[in-house]
Amino acid sequence: MTAPVPFLDLKAQQARIAADLRPRLEAVLAHCQFILGPEVAELETKLAAFCGAAHCVTVSSGTDALQIALMAEGIGRGDAVFLPAFTYTATAEVPLLLGATPVFVDVDPRTFQIDPAQLAARVAEVRLAGRLRPRAVIGVDLFGQPADWPALRAIAAAQGLFTLDDCAQSFGASAHGARLGRAADATATSFFPSKPLGAYGDGGALFTESAGRAALYRSLRTHGEGTTRYEVLRTGMNGRLDTLQAAVLLSKLAVFEAELAARERIAAVYDARLAQAVTVPARVADSTSAWAIYAILLPDAAARDRLQAGLREAGVPTAIYYPRPLHAQPAYAAAHDGAALPVAENLATRILALPIHPDLTEADVDRICAAVCANA
Numbered sequence: 523m524t525a526p527v528p529f530l531d532l533k534a535q536q537a538r539i540a541a542d543l544r545p546r547l548e549a550v551l552a553h554c555q556f557i558l559g560p561e562v563a564e565l566e567t568k569l570a571a572f573c574g575a576a577h578c579v580t581v582s583s584g585t586d587a588l589q590i591a592l593m594a595e596g597i598g599r600g601d602a603v604f605l606p607a608f609t610y611t612a613t614a615e616v617p618l619l620l621g622a623t624p625v626f627v628d629v630d631p632r633t634f635q636i637d638p639a640q641l642a643a644r645v646a647e648v649r650l651a652g653r654l655r656p657r658a659v660i661g662v663d664l665f666g667q668p669a670d671w672p673a674l675r676a677i678a679a680a681q682g683l684f685t686l687d688d689c690a691q692s693f694g695a696s697a698h699g700a701r702l703g704r705a706a707d708a709t710a711t712s713f714f715p716s717k718p719l720g721a722y723g724d725g726g727a728l729f730t731e732s733a734g735r736a737a738l739y740r741s742l743r744t745h746g747e748g749t750t751r752y753e754v755l756r757t758g759m760n761g762r763l764d765t766l767q768a769a770v771l772l773s774k775l776a777v778f779e780a781e782l783a784a785r786e787r788i789a790a791v792y793d794a795r796l797a798q799a800v801t802v803p804a805r806v807a808d809s810t811s812a813w814a815i816y817a818i819l820l821p822d823a824a825a826r827d828r829l830q831a832g833l834r835e836a837g838v839p840t841a842i843y844y845p846r847p848l849h850a851q852p853a854y855a856a857a858h859d860g861a862a863l864p865v866a867e868n869l870a871t872r873i874l875a876l877p878i879h880p881d882l883t884e885a886d887v888d889r890i891c892a893a894v895c896a897n898a
């Protein structure tokens with residue numbers, strides 16, 4: 523039996539970029555400006571240019587990016603923050619940390635993205651109940667594809683909500699001809715090692731078109747500092763990106779477009795070869811995906827679990843994103859108002875993620891497709 527296919531292969535990627543990466547790391551070790559060194563500013567300029575955003579502020583993680591964005595709006599107790607029930611835990615954790623209340627919204631059964639019609643209904647419910655002030659919507663671009671930002675923005679504009687794009691899985695994707703980064707009032711992304719653009723540790727970034735917001739983000743990531751280091755204007759946090767991580771990201775950004783293209787080529791092969799056996803992911807119209815995750819659907823939990831076991835036998839690792847919607851998590855159940863979220867609950871039982879990364883070989887992809895078709 524040959525070795526299992528790697529679900530993610532950071533060693534192969536490192537070998538590809540080594541010639542650029544090593545001198546960049548050596549340069550940081552030589553100048554020793556480990557906090558806010560020159561690589562951080564260079565990365566912020568390049569990331570902003572990459573996605574066409576006016577401002578980029580790097581931070582210590584995707585979670586801290588979300589938190590800083592909500593802190594800058596003064597969101598807290600009594601505020602309702604609308605977000606999809608089917609996403610990573612950090613999206614809901616952040617409003618709770620600030621004393622606000624997450625209001626879970628159901629998702630589209632085909633694209634897995636937050637459903638704008640459900641969002642409008644949930645905002646109306648919260649207004650009617652009168653206990654919370656609707657303040658913000660966090661749209662997540664799930665698995666690499668964009669949420670329906672034009673629809674979300676229209677609802678937010680009508681309701682006076684701040685829009686925050688949780689782009690942790692989708693940096694590099696585009697919608698309606700433009701890269702994600704300015705689809706919402708602020709965009710937060712993550713450089714966790716397994717994300718499409720990943721560092722060698724934690725990291726994240728915020729993007730905005732507003733100079734005022736960008737200045738607030740810079741202040742908040744350094745303890746709320748003012749124009750001098752020892753002037754504290756507001757309660758902030760220690761939320762900066764390390765210079766060494768910025769150096770890693772500069773190396774990875776240089777090959778990022780090629781990696782996105784490689785992920786897209788693999789997704790196209792999966793679409794073509796697996797559609798006969800399983801439900802392949804629906805493409806969001808007029809967009810491209812960063813393909814953080816390629817998720818298929820099986821008819822039910824038994825079929826999903828059978829396929830997962832069969833693939834494991836065949837040396838094909840898989841993952842379940844997400845086995846539980848957030849409103850059903852023990853930590854968040856108490857914050858949930860009890861609304862039914864049937865699509866998120868159903869997806870959790872049927873979804874399965876296949877390996878997708880730029881270092882998968884043609885032979886790997888072939889083996890994965892054959893194993894899915896034989897076991898589905």
Ligand SMILES: *Cc1c(COP(=O)(O)O)cnc(C)c1O
Nearest residue numbers: 583584585610612690712713714
């Ligand atoms: C990974 C992720 C985050 C959190 O990013 P970290 O850098 O790990 O803090 C937030 N939201 C979503 C949707 C994510 O996938």
